[in-house]
Amino acid sequence: MSLEAVWSALHVENWTEFTWVMVGFAxxxxxxxxxxxQWITxxxxxxxxxxxxFWYFSLAGGIVLFTYALWRRDPVFVLGQSTGLVIYIRNLWLIHAEKQKMSRAS
Structure with a gap:
């Protein structure tokens, strides 16, 4: 498969766009x-x-996809990812607060 065919399939025209598409895939x-x-557990x-x-993968994926959405200048994607980031951070905060509370109690 030629480079031109790959770029065409990914809808990219240069290495910068290709790199950003790879960031999106990551x-x-x-x-x-x-x-x-989550399924295995x-x-x-x-x-x-x-x-x-699950929450750490959510946060990492959300940050990468939020960055990708900013680069794409996609307001729907930016809003969706930013909302998710708030939820992931809040869940991690609650998990760590509960662990601290339990360690203080013991």
Missing amino acids: GQLMFTMRFIV SERQKKSVIPVA
């Missing part, structure tokens, strides 16, 4: 990993579980 891969981690415990790694 963010999407992180989002996919969060579901795989739930299967092992035989119940629905959301491990802390």
Whole structure:
């Protein structure tokens, strides 16, 4: 497959656009990993579980996709990712606050 065919399939015209599309794919891969981690953990415990790694993958993927959305200048994508980032950060904050509370109690 030629470079021109790859660029055409990805809708890019130069190396900068290609790099940004790869950044977008990396963010999407992180989002996919969060579901795989959640699925494996739930299967092992035989119940629905959301491990802390889910929220870290969410945050990492959200940051990368938010950056990609800014570069694409896509207001819908920017709004969606920024809202998600607030939720991921809040969940991690609550998890860590609960751990601190439990360590103080023991």
